[in-house]
Amino acid sequence: MLTLTDKAAPAPGATTRLRVPLRDFGTLLGLVLIVLVFAVAAPGFLTERNLLNILQQSSINACVALGMTLVIVSGGIDLSVGPVAALSAVLSASLMVAGVPPVLAVMAGLALGAACGAVNGALICFGGLQPFIVTLGTLSTYRALALIATDGNPIFGVPQSFRALVNGNVGGLPMAVVVVLVVALLAGLILRKTPFGEYLLAVGGNEEAAHIAGVPIALTKIGAYMLSGLLAALAAMILVGRLGAAEPILGNLWELEAIAAAAIGGASLMGGKGSILGTLLGAVILGAMRNGLTLMNVQAFYQLLATGLIILFAMLVDRFARGRA
Amino acid sequence: MASDAPSRLHIQGLTKRFPGVVALGEMSLRVRPGEVHALLGENGAGKSTLMRILSGVLRPDEGTIAVDGEELTLRSPLAARRAGIAMIHQELQQVPELTVAQNMFLGRALRRGGLFVDRARQEALAAEALAPLDSAIRPDAPIRSLRVAQRQIVEIARALLDNARIIAMDEPTSSLTPSEFERLAAVIAGLAARGVSIIYVSHKMDEVFRICSRATIMRDGRFVADLDLAGTTESAVVAQMVGRELAVAQHRSSVRSETVLSVRGLTAGTKVVDASFDLRRGEVLGIAGLIGSGRTELLRLIAGADRRSSGTVTVNGRPLMRAGTRAAIAAGIGLVPEERKRDGIVPHRSMVANVALPSMPRFAPRGIIRGRRLRAEAGRLLAEVNLRPMQIDRPIRLFSGGNQQKGIIARWIAAGTQILLFDEPTRGIDIGAKAEIYGLIERLAAEGKSVIVVSSELPELLRLSDRVLVMRQGRIAAELPREALSEQAIVAHAVPQSVRAA
The missing domain is CATH 3.40.50.300 (P-loop containing nucleotide triphosphate hydrolases)
Structure with missing residues (x-):
């Protein structure tokens, strides 16, 4: 039997082990910088109430972005999250208005979200189509279904009990924030501690090698899109609770916000890389930007500009921090 | 030997450091006009760093590069080309959809009236450059219709159009058949006769002895020897590369x-x-x-x-x-594929994660991966296959080819294959790693x-x-x-x- 002959060479292993947290640390540093700037520039920014407000405003995007992160890690993209959210919102709200207990109505909405994701995944795996094209197609299709089902009209009259639950507090934190934190913990557990998470990273990192190593490619991808659909639906539930109504046009441009949060957080659109903590921080960065600029009475046009610039800046920093080659 | 014979390429004291490693340490290399010079060393010896410096992709920290007695600073790949240094990479850098001539003039198309590409003249010049190498290649054929060997000839012809004085070839024969190799050997001999210097990087000793006259051996980023190949043997060269004698096993x-x-x-x-x-x-x-x-x-x-x-x-x-x-x-049944990068490894994942991939259900009996058990077992197997360095959390792409291969073998042992x-x-x-892989196969x-x-x-x-x-x-x-x-x-x-x- 062969034995270990060489002493392990020093150093590189240690730094590579730090790499992932290091990237998250960079995202955190970015957030701290933005908070510091607004603390000086925007009066009323650095108050407990406003900070909680930011978290609450970021929670919907964070929820969608967590699902998006899993899909991006698997080497795909999900452009259909907004319409999936709209479909689920319309279904759940209609059921609640019709007198179905909110718990069942929510479950139905979540199940529909997961089912929409399963359709995306199946088209990608068995139809042999590009994720971008498939979800671009279902982006329109799901939106159309939501509009057709409601005739384009919002659904009003969501029960007060449901609204109170969603808008309530748990231990001083808004319910939506608590839900997102729990989802993030679960997503982190899935990505780091389960075979499914390993498969996601492997499929996104090198699909052909994963295939040779016996990874169930189709199941893994479909699972990722189902989780993305499920979390888009969950985000829709939070929004329905907040608004007290479900609009078939809700979720417009959610996909872009979610992709932005994941990318700022360090997910690689090439697949195989992504961070749950990073995505959370990315969503909060986007939320804090918007909140701070609003407090400073900056026009919406310029807010959009700032969002665009922050994404480009984050990506450039990322690129140069990793160096060329 | 006449040390004052004119050098086509003279590299002295070349040093390149990367964070934590010295990739090249005071490397020197001397190539004469019209010489076919082998550059030999194990993977990780620094050959590719040297090649990348020579092609203007990387800049050295110290040292000088002189071509025909003129000291050069190679700031970019373009500067290297202008200095008459051409690279034929292992993976050819061509655009498959474009024609032979278009590829040869890529990035410096001949123009007519300052605007339109002069295809006719490009094709005429391409044909002229190709004629002495392989007259069967048509300048208007798309690159994708050619065999790898022919694509290589196109790259060489392109180098000649650049008036290259030095052509460096990195593992040029890795996907050639024996008859294609013979043809390439003839082309190389023809180039040398015209006074072009060739730097030939290869692991295949029989080929090196067949077509090269001299060899520079490097190990751990440093110069080891500059040899006249006529006066030495394969095993002596290999011993210099590895730093020890390899036993020939039965x-x-x-x-x-x-x-x-x-x-x-x-x-x-x-x-x-x-x-x-x-x-x-x-x-x-x-x-x-x-x-x-x-x-x-x-x-x-x-x-x-x-x-x-x-x-x-x-x-x-x-x-x-x-x-x-x-x-x-x-x-x-488990497959250890030929193309490790494409079919074998998940590059950004750690060595352990790559080893454990097919055995996930076993390491996660209740759905949650038992990290400690996984690391212990994968670590033990990796020690058995003699992984070096023994850093199981390091991304697999940072390991040498031999160690990646050991990882794939450990993967199938872990899966009970x-x-x-x-x-x-x-x-x-x-x-060196080759002998270890043979030993592992025999042990299995x-x-x-x-x-x-x-x-x-x-x-x-x-x-x-x-x-x-x-x-x-x-x-x-x-x-x-x-x-x-x-x-x-x-x-x-x-x-x-x-x-x-x-």
């Missing part, structure tokens, strides 16, 4: 009686036709054949990586019913596992195999028992009839 057989794998009538289109054979416990079965003879395809069919159109694969008496790699892995299918097990692997067989080895390197097959199947045009053309094994016998069966008759 074949060891551990074949047992029982049959583990039975393949019957396995067919996939015209790539593999009606393949039938048995594999016994502890046996190492070699598969020889030319590139394109269906060897790789046969392995992939057995491993479930591709779909078979007919035929059966039976493991321990039980036929594989379902298609796919998962069924094959469950039956105890009984039948290992090796496709070109030592492709792109150092000479001795422990009662069965192995199939597909290889283009005949000495490798002769060293390892208890029996060799020779494939020709998708079919198993011959079965050679150990006693009948010889390079001549293999070649005689591998070459198609039509070619032999001609």
Whole structure:
């Protein structure tokens, strides 16, 4: 039997082990910088109430972005999250208005979200189509279904009990924030501690090698899109609770916000890389930007500009921090 | 020797540091006009860093580069080209959809009236440059229609258009057939006769001795020796590269009686036709054949990586019913692919994660991965295959080819695989690590596992195999028992009839 002959060479292993947290640390540093700037520039920014407000405003995007992160890690993209959210919102709200207990109505909405994701995944795996094209197609299709089902009209009259639950507090934190934190913990557990998470990273990192190593490619991808659909639906539930109504046009441009949060957080659109903590921080960065600029009475046009610039800046920093080659 | 003979290329004191490593330490290299000079060293010795500096991609921290006595600073690939240094990379950098001429003038198209590309003149000049090398290549043919060997010739012709004085070739023969190699050797000799200096990077010693006159050997980023190849031997050169003598091992057989794998009538289109054979416990079965003879395809069919159109694969008496790699892995079959980067590793994941990939369900009995157990077991296996450096959390892409291969072997040991299918097990692997891979294959067989080895390197097959199947045009053309094994016998069966008759 062969034995270990060489002493392990020093150093590189240690730094590579730090790499992932290091990237998250960079995202955190970015957030701290933005908070510091607004603390000086925007009066009323650095108050407990406003900070909680930011978290609450970021929670919907964070929820969608967590699902998006899993899909991006698997080497795909999900452009259909907004319409999936709209479909689920319309279904759940209609059921609640019709007198179905909110718990069942929510479950139905979540199940529909997961089912929409399963359709995306199946088209990608068995139809042999590009994720971008498939979800671009279902982006329109799901939106159309939501509009057709409601005739384009919002659904009003969501029960007060449901609204109170969603808008309530748990231990001083808004319910939506608590839900997102729990989802993030679960997503982190899935990505780091389960075979499914390993498969996601492997499929996104090198699909052909994963295939040779016996990874169930189709199941893994479909699972990722189902989780993305499920979390888009969950985000829709939070929004329905907040608004007290479900609009078939809700979720417009959610996909872009979610992709932005994941990318700022360090997910690689090439697949195989992504961070749950990073995505959370990315969503909060986007939320804090918007909140701070609003407090400073900056026009919406310029807010959009700032969002665009922050994404480009984050990506450039990322690129140069990793160096060329 | 005349040390004051004029140098075409003279590199002195070249140093390049990366964070934590010295990739090159005061490297020197001297190449004369019209000389074919081999640059030899194990993977990681610093050859590619040197090549990248020479082609203007990387900048050295210290040291000088002089071409024909003129000291140069190579700030960019363009500057290197202007200085007359051309690179022929292992993976050719061409645009497949464009024509030969368009590729040759890529980035510096000839213009007419300052705006329109002068295709006619480009093609005329391309034809002129190609004529002495291979007149069969048409300048207006798209690159994708050419064979790899012809694409290489196009790259060389492009270098000549640049008036290159130095052409560096990185593993130029890795995907060439023997006859294509002969042609390339003739082209290289012709270039040298015209006064062009060639730097030839290769692991294949027989080729180096065939076409190069001198060699510079490097190890650990440093200069070791500058040798006249006529006055030395292969084993002396290898010893200098590795820093120690390699023992030449004898074949060891551990074949047992029982049959583990039975393949019957396995067919996939015209790539593999009606393949039938048995594999016994502890046996190492070699598969020889030319590139394109269906060897790789046969392995992939057995491993479930591709779909078979007919035929059966039976493991321990039980036929594989379902298609796919998962069924094959469950039956105890594992593939160690030729193209590690493409089919073997998940580059950004750690060595442990790559080892554990097919064994995930076992390491996560209740759905949650038991990290400590996984790391302990994968670590033990990686120590057994002698991973170096023994850093199991390091991303696998940062390991050398040999160590990545050890990782893939550890992967299948962890998965309890009984039948290992090796496709070109030592492709792109150092000479030192090669011996280790051979040792591992023999150890696996001795422990009662069965192995199939597909290889283009005949000495490798002769060293390892208890029996060799020779494939020709998708079919198993011959079965050679150990006693009948010889390079001549293999070649005689591998070459198609039509070619032999001609």
